[in-house]
Each structure stands twice: as structure tokens, then as C-alpha cells.
Amino acid sequence: MIKISKRLKAVASYCPVEAKVVDVGSGHGKLPLYLCQAGVASQVIAVELNTNPLANIRRLVQPYVDQVEVRTGNGLQPVCAEEMEVVCIAGLSALIMTQILETATAKLTMTTRLILQPTRYPQVVRQWLLDNGWELIAEQMVEEKSRRKPKTHTILVAEQGKPFNPYQVDKRLSVSDLIYLGPFLWRSRSALLRYQVEREIERWQKSFRRFTISGVEKSDKKRDQIEKHIGWLQSLLDQW
Ligand SMILES: C[S@@+](CC[C@H](N)C(=O)[O-])C[C@H]1O[C@@H](n2cnc3c(N)ncnc32)[C@H](O)[C@@H]1O
Numbered sequence: 211m212i213k214i215s216k217r218l219k220a221v222a223s224y225c226p227v228e229a230k231v232v233d234v235g236s237g238h239g240k241l242p243l244y245l246c247q248a249g250v251a252s253q254v255i256a257v258e259l260n261t262n263p264l265a266n267i268r269r270l271v272q273p274y275v276d277q278v279e280v281r282t283g284n285g286l287q288p289v290c291a292e293e294m295e296v297v298c299i300a301g302l303s304a305l306i307m308t309q310i311l312e313t314a315t316a317k318l319t320m321t322t323r324l325i326l327q328p329t330r331y332p333q334v335v336r337q338w339l340l341d342n343g344w345e346l347i348a349e350q351m352v353e354e355k356s357r358r359k360p361k362t363h364t365i366l367v368a369e370q371g372k373p374f375n376p377y378q379v380d381k382r383l384s385v386s387d388l389i390y391l392g393p394f395l396w397r398s399r400s401a402l403l404r405y406q407v408e409r410e411i412e413r414w415q416k417s418f419r420r421f422t423i424s425g426v427e428k429s430d431k432k433r434d435q436i437e438k439h440i441g442w443l444q445s446l447l448d449q450w
Contacts (some may be wrong), residue, residue, distance in 0.1 A: 211247050212270075214240045215328065217363045220352045221300050224325045224367045228252045230295040235283055235302045236311060239267030246274040251296075254278045255289055285310030290366040291317045297323070300365075304334035315342060325369045332364040336389045344388055345371030349382050349394040351402040362402050364392065391446060399450065414440045 214222070225231055229251055233241050236256035245251035256267055256278060259445050262412050264282055271278040281288040286297070296316070299307050306330050311318070324344060332349075339346055348367040353360050374395040377385045388396060395403040414436055421433040 212240055212243050212395050214244050216352050216354050217365075218244065218300065220350050220363075220365050221298055221325055221327055222248065224348065224365065225296055225298070226323065226325070230293060231255070232286065232289050232297050234297065234299045236261055236267055236280070237301065238279070239263070239270045241300065242267070242278045243271050243274065246271070246277050251441060252277070253382045255284070255293055256280045257283055257288055259284055264326065285376060286314035286317060289317075291320045294318070296325065297321055298322045298325045300325075301329060304328035304331040307335060307433045308338040311342070312340060322369060324366075326366045326368070327363055328366075329363075332366060332392065333390045335366055336392065337365070339368045340373045340377075340385075340389065343370060343373055344368040345373050346376045346393065347371075349392045351400055351406075353402055362406055364395075366392075380430075380449075383446070387446060402449070403446060404450065407447055411440055411443050411447075414443070 216219050222241065225245060227250055230253045231242075231245060231251045232255045234257045236258045238240060239256055242251075242254040242256045245254055247324060254277060256271070258280070259282070261282060264280060271280065286294065291383055294295050295319070299310060302310075307326060311324070318380055324339075326335055336346065346366060346368050350365045351362055352365070374385070377388050379388065379393045379397050383391070383396070391403060391407070418433060418436045418440065421429040421436065
């Protein structure tokens with residue numbers, strides 16, 4: 211069995227058994243191979259924009275040539291609606307991810323599940339899901355060692371449904387608070403979420419100090435904005 215990262219294992223764990231999966235931005239192709247070896251997916255279409263990794267992916271999935279098809283193209287363009295029961299997009303920016311989904315909205319009618327792992331800013335993806343009729347059904351944060359400091363990744367799982375459902379979790383918090391935090395991560399009081407918000411506060415405090423030194427009017431405005439933002443983040447932690 212191919213060794214894959216904790217992050218990709220978490221992504222794979224949300225794939226229903228026997229699903230027809232499209233993996234957009236396959237890169238090294240490890241996820242399609244793992245899904246076949248683990249007996250999870252019945253069929254995987256690996257889509258890759260860049261021509262460089264294509265040969266590698268094809269070589270890697272060669273033993274599963276009947277189950278995995280490698281296609282080149284942008285996002286979900288090379289795939290038709292009937293082929294995408296489950297769509298996985300991992301390791302791409304939230305912006306590219308939402309652009310891919312936005313371009314394909316008309317084709318997502320037969321898709322039952324989205325499994326998304328943006329590199330940063332999961333709130334951008336949560337907002338897109340909410341605006342486009344997708345109900346978040348699960349969230350998970352995983353931490354992985356990296357050379358400099360541990361990295362946290364957020365995995366979002368959504369199905370067509372009632373998009374506001376998960377946001378009724380805590381009357382003290384607004385929908386936008388929960389879009390930032392993640393309603394499931396908040397409900398479980400995820401230690402990694404708390405850690406991430408604390409680090410975010412530290413980062414803003416650092417930049418607040420930078421603006422304090424310069425003392426010009428434009429900086430005063432910026433400083434006020436940062437102060438407000440820190441206050442908001444702190445208020446979220448106060449309700450932990
Ligand atoms: C960082 S890798 C992630 C690989 C793998 N999904 C993972 O999570 O480990 C991102 C891959 O997505 C591909 N990619 C970026 N934009 C894309 C798009 N619009 N359509 C298809 N593939 C794309 C890149 O070429 C790259 O190989």
C-alpha cells in the first residue's frame with residue numbers, strides 16, 4: 211500500500227466506498243492510487259492541469275489502469291456530470307478551488323459529495339459552499355510535521371442540502387463568526403482550531419506594533435482596523 215500523508219489519508223477517509231471519484235489537481239497521483247488500493251473508489255478520474263506530472267501519475271496508477279483514468283485539463287472541464295459522483299480537490303488554494311467549482315456549478319448536479327482541502331483560508335470555501343447550496347457535513351483539522359514548524363490543514367466535506375443547517379450550532383456566534391471558525395470545528399472545540407486562532411492573533415499583534423511605530427495618519431487607520439480585528443478574534447476565544 212502506498213504511503214500517503216496524514217492530510218491525504220484524512221481526505222480519503224471521507225470518500226464513500228464504491229464511489230466514482232474525480233481528483234482535481236492530482237499532482238503526484240498518490241490519492242487516486244491509495245483510493246484504489248484501499249478498495250474505496252470504484253473508479254477515479256485524475257485531472258491535472260500541468261503536463262509535467264502526467265507521466266508520473268500514469269506510471270504510478272499503471273497497476274490500476276482499469277480503475278484510474280488520467281486526464282489533462284483545467285479543473286472539472288475534462289469531466290462530464292455523470293462521472294463526478296464525488297469530487298476531491300486537495301492542496302490547491304481556496305481561490306483556485308472556488309473558481310474551479312464556480313465554473314462547474316451547472317455540472318455538479320449529479321455530484322453527491324465534495325471533499326475539499328484548501329491550502330489556506332478555509333473560510334473562503336465555506337462561504338462558497340453556503341452561497342451555492344452545499345451543506346457542510348464534516349470538518350477535520352490535521353497537523354503534520356514540516357521542516358520549519360508544524361502545519362495544520364483543514365478538510366471540508368459537503369453534500370447538497372440545507373447550507374445554513376450547520377450554522378445553527380451556537381446562538382452566541384453569528385454565521386460569519388462560524389464561517390471563519392468552522393461550525394463543526396467549533397462544536398468539537400478543536401484544539402488545533404484554538405491554536406490556529408491564537409497564532410492568528412499573535413500575527414496581527416505583530417503587525418499592529420509595526421503600524422504603531424510609524425505614527426502617520428494612514429497607519430492610524432490601519433492600526434484601528436487591526437485592533438478591531440484582534441478584538442473580534444479575541445471575542446471568539448472568550449466564548450470558547
Ligand atoms: C500542490 S499539488 C496538490 C497535489 C495533491 N492533490 C495533494 O493534495 O497532495 C496541486 C496540483 O494541482 C494542479 N493544479 C493547479 N490548478 C489546477 C487546475 N485548475 N486544474 C487541474 N489541476 C490544477 C497543479 O498542477 C498541481 O499538480
